[in-house]
Amino acid sequence: MIAKKKINIYDVARIANVSTATVSRVLNNQSSVSPETRRKVQEAIKQLNYRPSAIARGLVLKHTKTVGILATDITAPNYARTACAMERELFQIGYNAILCNTGGSIENNKTYLQMLVNLGVCGIICIGSVFKNTLQETLMLSEFSHVPFVLSHCQIPADNTYSVVIDEMHGVQLCVEHLKEKGHKDILYVKDADTYSGERKKAAFKENMARLGLPITDKSIFNTYRSFEGGIAVVKEILASGARFSAIIFGDDITAAGGLFALKKAGYKVPQDVAIIGYNNSPSSICCDPQLTTVDNKTDIMGNLSVKLLQTVIEGKETTRLLSVTPELIVREST
């Protein structure tokens, strides 16, 4: 196949017998062009199957119609769902999404940020509280001061950042309250992520246990890493520790699934002997037997709101700096 020369605005102008300025006007549908001329131009465009180059346009406008989405790990179901929702929404309003999977290293984060800016993004959305540190130091750089940031699940004090967060402390509160209603007293919490959000959930656990007059000791909180194996490991640790418990809240469904596995192997019946709650309402939570009670993080809403927020900022309108979404407890068989 012969590589045809890329058609440009001059070709269209020539065919339509007008100037490039006029073509540009109908492209960006400005008012000041007569219906007749407009028609001619549109015809030429269609005939040549012309598409304006986003790059050339970007060069003069100082930005391309794109926004960058930074996530540490698209493989995590709730990040994936959030990113998906954002992407969909962005597409609707005519933006391209550049989805980046940073892997979490602070060096990578910076590089990606730099790349995005060089590509002329109109804004950047970061999913997850992992970005707190990177952003904290990076956003001070003047090169980033002109691009608006929307942080999903994270807040930092900088002029050009806007946040939409989920009230995870409330999510944990729901868990504790639910378990108390079910008659549980000895509740354990498994923290499975060393992030800002992980800390907040843990804090919420302590707070609410205290508030409801439930016992909290130095054997009430255990740590592990977010994964099926991490869940197994922490349950072994719990069992070995001799801690009393009739219920465990895990930081994520996949960790809970591992924990459930280990508990069953150890001869415990769930929920009769011990109740279990996961977090994030992932596909895995429904595959467990018993199916996991969990907290839904409203990924779609988070995604949509993030994009809406960014849009109003890009358009220069006045808006709030912070939006907060309320999670929901999904009660299933494990409690």
Add this chain to the structure above:
Amino acid sequence: MIAKKKINIYDVARIANVSTATVSRVLNNQSSVSPETRRKVQEAIKQLNYRPSAIARGLVLKHTKTVGILATDITAPNYARTACAMERELFQIGYNAILCNTGGSIENNKTYLQMLVNLGVCGIICIGSVFKNTLQETLMLSEFSHVPFVLSHCQIPADNTYSVVIDEMHGVQLCVEHLKEKGHKDILYVKDADTYSGERKKAAFKENMARLGLPITDKSIFNTYRSFEGGIAVVKEILASGARFSAIIFGDDITAAGGLFALKKAGYKVPQDVAIIGYNNSPSSICCDPQLTTVDNKTDIMGNLSVKLLQTVIEGKETTRLLSVTPELIVREST
């Protein structure tokens, strides 16, 4: 914060006391520049914290250093993992990935393709056989003929396409053989996707059943939609149909998980009464009780190879049009 003027190549040239041409040379580290000059320029770059504009560069080079990744649904674990692997690999070799979640509509697909081309991508990777139809008709358009396509899980006859596929027929073969070894005769297959790949898996099932002398009737194959609910529904249908079976192969883990759920509710013991095999080795497969035997699709390898292939094509080197990867059976508790 005062929005500082974006620093450009002229600023650097001025500070370093050379021409922009020279700056450009050190930027792209061409050989023909004296060590002393190079040093001066690099110093100026660092001093000003200068970053070349990818857009301006793109305008003259006719491409930005980016590649587009098209996927129908990042929410599906194995697409997510594949995309992740690609992204990582791409980043390594200095490319930006523009990850697009098309949702599967043929219209969307086209729009995305167009967007990517307008953004000056160096290549496009499509994940999934869903793109077969879109691409079939779209790639004939001359506007796409200059950009190389790498199709993951898909093949179409066009000059500028290269494929890396997984031998899914072999995957199904492994399932059937494994089941036969375990003494099963009455094996059912559940097709849960109306894609090219879905068809191939079904075909492979028939082929291998016949080859191994196992019975195949009009009640050997059932259809549903890929999801937990789809799995439940199809098992109900199977039960109602009166089909004989001692094992079921599902098109995906999540569907298998639903099927497992329904089977257990109906009083079947797995794997004693009926064996179950899933597909894709997703996190869900490990959360099931019993844990699912499944087929690993080698997402990392698929991702890496796709990128490597694209890279050699972009670099204009000679290469194969087709790469095939072999899946692996992961035997767990459900068989």
Add this chain to the structure above:
DNA sequence: TTGTAGGCGTTATCAG
């Protein structure tokens, strides 16, 4: 309403 022309930030071609 329409056209002319300059500029956006790089790279690449040619001279020196």
Add this chain to the structure above:
DNA sequence: CTGATAACGCCTACAA
């Protein structure tokens, strides 16, 4: 080895 300078494709005053 280095420096002018013309593209690249589009937008936008400024003029007509």
